[in-house]
Amino acid sequence: MKLRKVTAASAAVLALALSATACGGDDNNNVDSGxxxxxxxxxxxxxxxxxxxxKEPDGSFSGFDVDVATYVAKELGYPADKIEFVETKSADRENAIARGDVKFIAATYSINDERAAKVNFAGPYLLAHQDLLIKSDSDITKGTDLNGKKLCSVTGSTSAQNVKNDIAPDAQLKQQAGYSECIAALQSGAVDAVTxxxxxxxxxxxxxxxxGQFKLAGLKLSNENYGIGLKKDDTATTDKINAALTKMVSDGSWQKAVDANFGPAGYKNEPAPKIGNIVS
Structure with a gap:
């Protein structure tokens, strides 16, 4: 009798454990079954x-990174209505990947050696450059023209400091909490350029x-290779994302997304980068 009671209890525990496993499954909740x-x-x-x-006021999402992420997710087996977009601020991108908060990140994520030591990168999918935004009638044509002028960037950004250190040491650096504030200051004339x-x-x-109010100076002060970040050593998913990006370029979807999101500003984008080719 005693043996039968223990066996029955053990069976009950095992059944409960199996039930919990079936309900809970993998604790990595950044991706489900597709x-x-x-x-x-x-x-x-x-x-x-x-x-x-x-993130638009109605809760929808827009932008080139969103278009790239949506295309890639679809190639991985997830249509648009199966994508959950998660806000990832610059300082938390590596942590978000390591914690498993997201499967991948497409968020103006420049590839560099320090980051690549912590995460895998697919891409790059866009070659950007540090530049200046100025008023349409501005007489700024080169970096040294910023000497004696007011230059805005966000607090903690290296962009404005790079200009001040290497190009225009007499520029008056103004820092704001966000780029929206810098753009508003440029519009009002409180600053002469945003970088x-x-x-x-x-x-x-x-x-x-x-x-019609602003223009890019077109100075190409640095090369910024935007990549898609994902968990370190996840080679299989990296390869799938690279294949998706290659397809996005070849079928014309990449250029269409560039034109739709940047065209109104007269942005002269670089050609689509070759996947795996980092321009330094």
């Missing part, structure tokens, strides 16, 4: 960069409320 199984995928993007990654990646600047300039 479109065939009705699952979803979590993708990291920016929420505050017009033209790249922006960061040209793709980000073009996204802001392409907004309806700014159309």
């Amino acid at each position: 479109s065939s199984g009705g699952g979803t995928i979590k993708v990291g993007i920016k929420y505050d960069q017009p033209g790249l990654g922006l 960061t990646d040209d793709s980000i600047l073009a996204g802001f300039a392409a907004q309806d409320k700014y159309k």
Whole structure:
């Protein structure tokens, strides 16, 4: 009797454990079973960069990074309605990947050695450059023209400091909490130029409320290779994403996304980069 009671209890525990496993499954909740199984995928993007990654007032998302992420997710087996976009701020991108908060990140994520030591990168899918956004009637034509002028970037950014250190030491550096504040200062005349990646600047300039007011100086002060970040050593998914990006370029979807998101700002984008080719 005693043996039978223990066996019955053990069976009950085993059944409960199996039930919990069936319900819970893998604790990595950034990706489920794909479109065939009705699952979803979590993708990291920016929420505050017009033209790249922006959460609209109605809760939808727009921008070039969003278009790239949507295309890639579809190639991985997840249609648009199976994608859950997650806000990933610049300082938290590597942590978000390591924690498993997202499957991959497409968020103006420049590839460099320090980051590549922590995550895998697919791509690059866009070659951007540090540049200046100036008023349409500005007489700034080269970096040294910023000497004595007011230059804006966000607090903690290296972009403006690079200009001040290497190009225009007499520029008056103004720092704001975000690029929206810098753009507003440029519009009002409080600053003479805003600096960061040209793709980000073009996204802001392409907004309806700014159309025709600004232009990019076209100085190409640095090379920024945007890649898709994902978990370190996930070679299988990296290869699949690279294949998806290659297809996006070859079928014309890449150029269509560039034109739709940056065209209104007159952004002269570089040709689509060759996957795996990092321009330094």
